[in-house]
Amino acid sequence: MRSIYVVFGLLMISSMIMQCTDGVSSSRDKESALTIDTSAVIAQGNELATRAQSTLLANVSKAMQEGGPVHTIQFCNTAAMSILDSVAGDSNISLGRISDRYRNPLDAPTTANDKTAIEALKNTTPTSSTSIVLGEKDGSVTYYKPIFIGMPTCLKCHGDPESDLSNDTRDILTSLYPQDRATGYKMGEFRGAWKINFLKPE
Numbered sequence: 001m002r003s004i005y006v007v008f009g010l011l012m013i014s015s016m017i018m019q020c021t022d023g024v025s026s027s028r029d030k031e032s033a034l035t036i037d038t039s040a041v042i043a044q045g046n047e048l049a050t051r052a053q054s055t056l057l058a059n060v061s062k063a064m065q066e067g068g069p070v071h072t073i074q075f076c077n078t079a080a081m082s083i084l085d086s087v088a089g090d091s092n093i094s095l096g097r098i099s100d101r102y103r104n105p106l107d108a109p110t111t112a113n114d115k116t117a118i119e120a121l122k123n124t125t126p127t128s129s130t131s132i133v134l135g136e137k138d139g140s141v142t143y144y145k146p147i148f149i150g151m152p153t154c155l156k157c158h159g160d161p162e163s164d165l166s167n168d169t170r171d172i173l174t175s176l177y178p179q180d181r182a183t184g185y186k187m188g189e190f191r192g193a194w195k196i197n198f199l200k201p202e
Helices: 003-021 027-036 039-088 110-121 152-158 167-176
Strands: 093-098 132-135 141-148 191-198
Touching: 039 093, 039 132, 039 141, 039 152, 039 167, 039 191, 093 110, 110 132, 110 141, 110 152, 152 167
Parallel strands: none
Antiparallel strands: 093 191, 132 141, 141 191
């Protein structure tokens, strides 16, 4: 959390500087200052997102080896959230995923910033991806990083329902996720985004 405290200190200093110059600052000036001062958030966000991705993929790969797609879907349904909570490891950090083609309705974009981030990232590719940092009204900061379909194994649960998913896989998805929108993907396609919220230190 040390880097997060640094970034909020920088944000406060930037705000003071803007107030002491002309007394009036344009929204563009404020936005530029905030963008410059998000480097620590981006660094920690990248670290957490990378760790979350590798931890989740390792557990999903293990589940796939143990029982195939049906077992893996059941595993994700019960264990994915606790795995991500353990990666966050701090009460001031909230870590999760969002997608406009969600599997779990809890992953649907709900805030204005969520929707802005998804729209900004959905046309990126694995070679042109970037991260986004947006400030929240409560003073917290949210980091977003795109997620792509990166391995052929992913298509066993997220690919074309007719050619990639088995009958058993379709049945378990219908049972556990009746609102599922997360199929029909191809390799390299945008899947959603990591969402990491850093609460403002008291």
